[in-house]
Amino acid sequence: MKYILTLLLLWSIGSKAQTELKFDHALIDCEDKWVAFPMNKDSTYNFGFIYLDKMAGLTLNVEGTFKIDAKGNYEAKKIINSSVKHRIPPTKVLAALIPLTKFSELQIKEIPDWLHFYKTSDTDVNRIFRLGFVYNQWDLAEKALINLEKVKAINPKYNGLSFEFAFAYNVLKQYDKAAKVLKEAIVENPKDCLLYKELVYAQLNVKLTDAEETYRDADKNCSDNAYKSEMAHNIAYHYYLLKNKQKFNYWGEEVTKYSKPEDQFSQKLKLMRAEMDKL
Template sequence: MKHLFSLLFFALVSSLQAQNVLKFDKTNVQCEDKWIAYQMDKDSTYIFGFIYIDAQAGLTFNYEGRIKINNNGKFIRIDKIENTTNIKSRLQPSRVAIAEIPESKFTELKIEKTPKWLAIYKSDENSISRLYKWGFMYNGWNECEKALTYLEKADKIDQNYNGLQTELAFSYNALKKYEKAEICLLKAIKINPNDCYTYKELAYSYNSQGKTDDVIKTYFTMVKTCKEENYIQETAFNLAAKYYEAKDKINFKKWKIEAEKWSKTENQITKYLKLMETELNK
């Protein structure tokens, strides 16, 4: 029994040491150009590798093998290096917690901070098309602060690049920097006065700043200009929600009716409007 206790104790110490070295506090979309490890398998090993972005394939994991962490916290590679080359898998954004491998462990794993093969994916990294695409991807993954690191660089190269100002505004709106978003969206409308998505984002920015009259003007511009009725409905819904919050029954009803006319069948927006109306009439 004493020996069993000793074994369990050392296993626990080893596990705690591993946890201290590897902090599982990142998601895969936060680990571009990073060496990472997935959480421990049943055999007490960790799958590790390098995450990068392929312009065609998107977020990608380059598998490098498995590692163990001994009682002293040393990283030990299990797989032979030659058996783990060119094993790549495309990743979908995931909330599964992974760990960034500390740079202090690179020597133990016989890896370089920047793999030589990564160079082929970096040839045009300062081009506006690449900066825009990376920003677009990060916005799609709800990593808007990271998206701005690319989009703001692109903005310095060419403010008129197709879609750039609207993409910048999406980041700013998500980060509650509504005034900056508004500036970008007004620029975008000058470049393309018929883009409904831009108007939708502008209406959202105005709404978030309490500029209700500007939201209403934007809404009626959308009615005249846009074919995307879902964007028009969303804008009317946001106005109705604003009046719901203010407990303004008359204007809520007006914009509820306005929002409902843009869908022939019941959808999530019309369901929410009915719930709001019921609550408001209590």
């Protein structure tokens, strides 16, 4: 993950030539497009094709590099006899769409021959769900919901659908909707720790005591200590903000119960305790 982030950032720096390339497209909007990244220090441009892998998510197939000569021609140096693919995490890096008129110079087809291995029908429920998932990853909740609604119309019991709906609702601060979806999902999946965690997040923004009750249910049914630690930390943090020392200490003990001293929530708790001790 760190490698691809570094790679994308490196492509986004360097001097910029005056070309018809406009580096103003978010990668999430470039599915099934040939894209180029800003000029490298050696005056080359990295380029490739962005597509959706149903398992890996948004993916870049790196084709190679090209230079632009004095006459504006594209001179390609392509990767030969190998395939270089990178999953694209959420990033602010922008790319340019390669003009159709330059495809012949780069020796590429508008639709790569290999794409059919990954491309499925736009009505394929797995593809639609993956799009919703990816949009949620990129904090584009409204676009995520459009796709999730399509999945719901096809298969309302699709695995993971309830969580993705709730995640999108929470991003949009529609906490009551998130809580409703999650409560229904927990009835069917009472041991799913992720559902409890997301429900606690929603309820902390509506009614603190409801979040506490959800935590207690999770404590009985959920076996993942890391999730329990995170939920307890989030509740403790709210009491920290309220300067309620008694409640903060209680939930701090819950954090300690399920985390190791070196864990991030233990470390955050330590800092909060130092501040609370001053009260």
